[in-house]
Amino acid sequence: MPPIEGTRRATAWRLEGERRLPGEERLAEERPVALVYNGISHAVMLASPLDLEDFALGFSLSEGIINSADDLLDFEEQGEEQVEDGVAPVGITLQLRVTLRCFMRLKERRRTLAGRTGCGLCGTESLAEAVRPVRRAVPAVRVEATALQRAMDALDAAQRLQRATGATHAAGWFDLDGRLCLAREDVGRHNALDKVIGAAVRAGRDPAQAFVAVTSRASYEMVYKTAQAGVGLLAAISAPTALAVQTAEAAGLVLAGFVRQGRVTVYAGAERVSSAG
Template identity: 75%
Template structure:
C-alpha cells in the first residue's frame, strides 16, 4: 500500500494564533490566544464521495485508513491501494469577512483508491440505502445501519487497575493540541502496563480514535498487546470502532451510554468509564481488570 501525503500548507495548521479580549476580575486584556483549527474533510472512494467530516488537519493518512477500517469500507490495510490529499478553496460557499477582508475557507479531499471488492460492496450499500432518511452517523443513511453488530470479537486481555490510572496520567501529559487550545480530544494506544505508546488528537473524539486505529493498523501492531484510552465519553460509536478493530479494552474519562455498554458486553470488550486519578467504573467484563 503506497499512501503519499502532502504536508498541509500554513493555512491548514492544527491551530492558529488570534487576537482576543480577555476579561479577568474586571480587567480587560488584549492578547493572542491559540485556537484549534477544524476543516471539512471529504472522503472519496474510487471517485465516489462517501462522507464529509469536520476534523483537525493532523495525521490525515492515519485518519483515512482508520475511518475506512472502522466504518467497514475496507477489511484490511491492504485493501487501501492509494491515497491522495487535495486542497481546495470553498469559493463562494464559505467566504467569511474577517476584519473587513474576505477569506475563503479551505477544505480537504482525501481521494482513496480501494480494491474492486470493497468498492463494489460500498456501491451496493449506497444503492440499497439510496433515498432513505439520514440519521446523522458517518456514511449512514438508515436507522438499521445506525446500530450495527461488531464485525469481530475483541481481543481477550487482562490488565491491572493501576494500568488504567497510568494510561490517563500519561495521556494528559501528551496532549499537545489540547494543552495549547483547550479544544481537542485525544486517543492513546497504551501497553498492557498502561504506558502510552502514541497519541492522536482531533477536535472530534471519533476522528481522534479513527486516527489511532489507522496508526495501529498501518504499523501492524498486535491489538492484544494493548488498550485504548480516550478523553471523551464512551458513546456507542467509540465502543463500536474500538471493538471492530479487535482491541480488547476501552478506558474513557467520562461516562458511557447504555447502548455502548450493551455493545461492549456483546463484543467482549472491557469498558471502563469515569477513569480519573485512581478511580474507574467498570461497565463490561470487569473480571478482566485485576486488583480492584
C-alpha cells in the same frame, strides 16, 4: 508565540471584573475533510488537518469499508478553497483507492455521513444502519486498574493541541501495562480514535496486546470502532452511554469509564480488570 501545527493565532479579549485585557490565543483548526473512494464521495467530516493518512486508514477500517490495510491501495491528499459569505476555509479531499471487492460492498450500503463530530450518526439513511452489530471477535485482554490510570495520565501529557487550545480530544494506543505507544488528537473524538487506529495499523501494532484510551465519553460508536479494530478494551475519561455498555457486552469488550484521579469504573468485562498492583 511559536507556531504549532493544527492551530491558528487569534486576538481575543479577556474580561476579568472591570478589566478588559487584550491577548493572543491559539485556536484549534477545524476543516471539512472529504473521503472519496474510487472517485465517489462517501463522507465529509469536520476534523483537525493533521495525520490525515492515519485518519483515512482508521476510518476505512473502523467503518468496515475495508478489511485490512492491504485493501487500501492508494492515498492522495488534495486541498481546495471553498468561499462562502466572505469566508474561505480550506477544504481537504482524501482520494482513496480500495480493492474492487471493498468498493462494490461500499456501493451496496453507501450512505452520506455529514459532520459526525458531534453525534456520530448524522446522515444515516435507516435505523438498521444507525446501530450496527459488531462483527469482530475481540481478544480477551486482562489488565490491572493501575495500568488504565497510568495510561490516562500518559495520554494527558501527550496532548499538545489540547494544552495549546483547550478544544481537542485525544485517543491513545497502549500496551497492556499502560505504556503509551501512539497518540493522536483531533477536534472530534471519533476522528481522534480513527487516527490512532490507523496509526497503529500502519505501525504494525498487535491489537491483541493493546488497549485504547480516549479523553471523552464512551458512546456506542466509540465502542464499535474499538471492536472493529480488534482491540479488547476501551478506557474513557468520562461515562459511557447505556448503548455503549450493551454493545461492549455483546462484543466481549472491556469498557471502563471515569478513568481519572485514581478511579476506574468498569461497566463491562469487570472480571478481566484486576484491582491489584
